[in-house]
C-alpha cells in the first residue's frame with residue numbers, strides 16, 4: 297500500500313449516536329491529518345448511519361465511510377471485524393486510529409493482524425515525526441511505571457487510543473464532507489461468538505466514568521463494611537464510588553467498581569482516595585483526575601506523589617470528622 | 628474423548644516489586660531486570676492455568692502450557708506444572724529476545740501450536756503485566772482463524788462449545804463459541820490454586836520440552852518487527868502534595884473538608 301494516504305478513525309456508536317470516544321479520536325486524528333496535510337475520515341458501521349456521519353464531520357472529519365447493514369446494529373465481534381477491515385481496505389489510509397474501548401480491546405489486535413501490521417496499543421498521545429513523517433505513539437507500559445514511544449513499521453500504521461486521552465473538538469455544524477457508502481455482503485454464519493445473556497449490575501449511584509467527584513477505597517479499609525462510610529461521603533457530594541483492585545479481589549465490592557489499568561478510567565474534577573496506596577496500575581485509571589486527595593496512614597505511599605491534598609493518618613479517625621464537616625458544609 | 632487445552636503463559640518481571648526497584652535503560656530502550664527479585668508467571672496467565680485446571684477438574688482434559696522467551700527461570704515456569712498442568716513447552720531462542728512485538732510473538736506461538744497438533748481450547752491471560760499489550764492471544768486467534776472471547780471470569784466446556792462468563796464494565800455477559808476457540812481470562816476468575824506438595828514433587832520430575840526457532844520451522848530473519856520502541860523513560864510528576872495537619876487525625880479530617888471547600892472543589 298505504497299500510495300496509502302489519509303487518517304482513518306474507526307468510530308463506535310451507542311444508541312445510534314457517535315460515542316464521545318469516537319469524537320476524541322477525531323480530535324487526535326485532526327492533529328495528525330493537519331500535520332501531514334492529509335484527509336481525515338471516519339469509518340462507522342451499523343444501521344441508520346447518516347446522522348452520525350454528519351456529527352463526525354461536524355467534529356472534524358472530512359469524509360465518512362459507512363457500512364450500512366442490519367446485521368451490524370448490535371455488536372458482534374466477527375461481523376464488526378469484517379466490516380471494519382473492509383473499510384480499511386477500501387479507504388487505504390496511512391494511519392488508522394481506534395478507541396481502546398471494550399470492543400476496541402477485542403477488535404484492534406485482530407484487525408491489525410488481518411491487515412498484516414502491528415498495533416500500538418493503549419496510547420495516550422499520537423503525533424507525527426517531522427523527519428520521517430511516521431506516527432509516534434506514546435504508551436504507558438509496565439502498568440504505567442514507564443512510558444514508551446513506539447512507531448509502527450508497516451503500512452497502515454495503527455494505534456488504539458485510551459478513552460479520555462483527548463478532548464473532542466467543538467462541533468462545527470457548518471463543516472461539510474462527503475459520505476461514501478460501502479457495500480458489503482455479510483454472512484450471518486460468520487458470527488461464531490454468540491451472546492447468550494447480559495447481566496447488568498444495578499448501580500444506584502452516580503456513574504463513575506462521568507462523575508465530577510469520585511470517592512474510592514482500598515485494601516486499607518480492611519473489609520466491606522467501611523465502604524458504607526464511603527457511600528455516605530459519596531451521597532453528600534453526589535459522587536461516584538469506586539475501589540482499587542485489591543478491594544475488588546477481596547470480594548468487598550463488585551468488579552465494576554474497579555478503577556485502574558484493567559478497570560475503569562475516570563476523569564473527575566475531584567478524586568478522593570481512602571486507604572489506597574496509589575500503585576501505578578491504579579493511577580493509570582485516574583491520572584486524568586484534576587485534583588486527587590489522599591487519606592492514608594503511610595506518609596511514604598505513592599499516592600502522596602500524585603495527590604494535591606493529603607492527610608497522613610488512620611482513616612478510622614480521619615474519615616468521621618471529614619464526613620461530619622462535609623455534612624455541615626453542604627447542608 | 629479427552630479435551631486438549633493449551634495455556635499461553637509469559638514470564639515477567641514481578642509487578643509487585645517495590646517501585647523504587649523499577650529502572651529503565653533508556654539507551655537500550657529496555658527495562659532493567661532487577662537483580663534480586665525473581666521473575667513470576669504473569670498474573671493473568673496464572674488465572675488462565677487455573678481456568679484450564681477447573682475444566683480438567685470436571686472432565687478428561689490435558690493441559691499444555693506454552694511459553695516463549697529468551698531466558699527462563701525454570702523453577703518459576705514450572706509453577707503451572709506444580710498446580711496440575713500436564714506438560715510445559717518452552718520456546719527458547721536467542722532470536723526470541725524481543726517479546727515486545729506482539730505480532731512476532733503471535734507468529735512464533737502459532738507455529739508452536741500447529742506443531743503441538745490437535746487442540747480444542749487455548750486459554751491466555753488478558754494481558755501481560757510488562758508491556759500491557761493485550762494483543763498476543765487475539766493475534767494468535769486471528770492467525771489460526773479461531774473465535775475469541777475476552778476477559779472471562781468463568782470458562783466451561785461442553786457439547787463442542789466453550790461457554791464464558793465475561794466481566795464487562797457494567798456487569799457480566801455470557802458468551803459462547805464453538806471449539807476450537809481462544810479465551811482470555813482476568814483476575815475476576817479468582818485466586819489461582821496453590822501448588823500441593825504432590826504437585827510440586829510431580830513438577831520436579833517433569834522436564835519441559837524446549838523448542839528453538841529451527842524446531843518450529845520459523846525463519847527468524849523473516850520475523851520482522853511491526854512495532855518498534857524508539858524511546859523508553861520513567862514518567863515524571865511535578866505534583867506537590869499539601870499535607871493537611873491538624874491537632875490530631877480527626878482535626879486533620881475536618882481541615883481537609885474545609886480545604887476542599889476553600890478550593891471550591893465541593
Ligand SMILES: Cc1cc2nc3c(=O)[nH]c(=O)nc-3n(C[C@H](O)[C@H](O)[C@H](O)COP(=O)(O)OP(=O)(O)OC[C@H]3O[C@@H](n4cnc5c(N)ncnc54)[C@H](O)[C@@H]3O)c2cc1C
Nearest residue numbers: 514515516540541542556557558559571573578593610611
Ligand atoms: C497487570 C495488573 C493490572 C492491575 N490493574 C489494576 C487496576 O486496574 N486497578 C487497581 O487498583 N489495581 C490494579 N492492579 C493492582 C495494583 O498493582 C495494586 O496491587 C493495587 O492497586 C493495590 O490496591 P490498594 O492500594 O487498595 O492496596 P495496597 O497497595 O495494599 O494499599 C493499601 C493502602 O492502605 C493504607 N492503609 C492501611 N490501613 C490504613 C488505615 N487504617 N488508614 C489509612 N490508610 C491505611 C496503606 O498505607 C496502603 O497504602 C493491577 C496489577 C497488575 C499486575
